[in-house]
Amino acid sequence: MPVKLNAEVLARLAPGKIERDTEVKGLIASKTLAGEVRFKFHADLPGSYRNSKSGRPQTVRMTASTDDLGEARRWARQLKNQVSAGVDPRERVTEVEGPATWTVRRCMEEYLKKPSHRPSTQQGIREHLCYLAPLMDKKLGELTKSDCRTTHAKIQAKSAANGGFRYLRAAYNWALKFDDARALPAGAHSPLNGVVWNPVGARALLPFDLADWSERLRTVSVPRRHFHVLNLLGGYRAGMLSRVKWEYVLDDRIVFPAADMKSDREFHSPISTAMREVIEAIPRLDETWMFPAHSRTGHLTEWKEAAIHPHLGHQLRKRYKTTATLIGVPSARSEALLDHAQPGLDKNYESRLELFDKLAYEQERVSQELLRQGLDLACLEQAPV
Secondary structure: OOEOOOHHHHHHOOOOOEEEEOOOOOEEEEEOOOOOEEEEEEEEOOOHHHHOOOOOOOEEEEEOOOOOHHHHHHHHHHHHHHHHOOOOHHHOHHHOOOHHHOEHHHHHHHHHOOOOOOHHHHHHHHHHHHHHHHHOOOEHHHOOHHHHHHHHHHOOOHHHHHHHHHHHHHHHHHHHOOOOOOOOOOHHHOHHHHOOOOOOOOOOOOOOOHHHHHHHHOOOOOOHHHHHHHHHHHOOOHHHHHOOEHHHEOOOEEEEOHHHOOOOOOEEEEOOHHHHHHHHHOOOOOOOEOOEOOOOOOEOOOOOOOOOOOOOOHHHHHHHHHHHHHOOOOHHHHHHHOOOOOOOHHHHHOOOOOOHHHHHHHHHHHHHHHHHOOOOHHHHOOOOO
């Protein structure tokens, strides 16, 4: 019967006899007449019986070049992964130029070239590469579940760990599209299936008093305070609002180009009376950007404020949606105002531009309710303390 191989089992192994390992299926230990331990790997190729005249599966038999049990197990696991994926390791397909010979670094570089990636997506991938540093020089064909699971577990930032390895998983699956030899383990045998994901959920809305928030906003510099108020009134993603150019602002709407949108489509956001008041109060510090900054891009890229944190960014977007629901704005309209994808195939047939007047009406209602709850636009007038 198979046993778990260890030093004691190997020591008492008689010459000419074999022991099968229970930890790595297919790993066999034997001892020569001279007392030397040898490791071998035996496994049947799945589906190979179909091409066999005898009707029996083809068996892979290979001998390890090491007498160390730990190294032999690692070697056998790699062979087992390849055999499980239907790849005959004796053909040495991993040495052929292709995805299996790519390093993780090369794989991520190739994935960055994916045609559908927007600049913001590419930036997100690059920002997460640092978390994959221990794996960057490993070949994809040699990547194991243990490698991925261990590296992921060591990352202290739980959300960033998940993000980095989700990008790696997407890049690995992208590489499979170009792997004609099918040398990379796929499906359940993918090394990324070894990751134990951190339980990181969406952050809940943190209730806050709008009158107090407006008061604390007075300590923030101009035009950053305008940015936060407009962010709340429009329910925008902070990143897309930070990239607004003056040319995007029309009489009754802000037109966000598709290149700036997470949805990859042009977005027409209605301007309410209160939003118009905020926009007109924004000082023109730059001819191009509504919210300029001394950054590489020339516009605002960081919107945290010690005085009013954490009631910023996506929290304001959640407050907007909650307020819209509170006053009875139909879900389909509030989702359209937030530029959320609409559920159901029939939503692809609706034109948001044709519904613009309805959406403008709801935008006005949400703004008025936020003012009623305590939002004070007078905070825009006072000079920062």
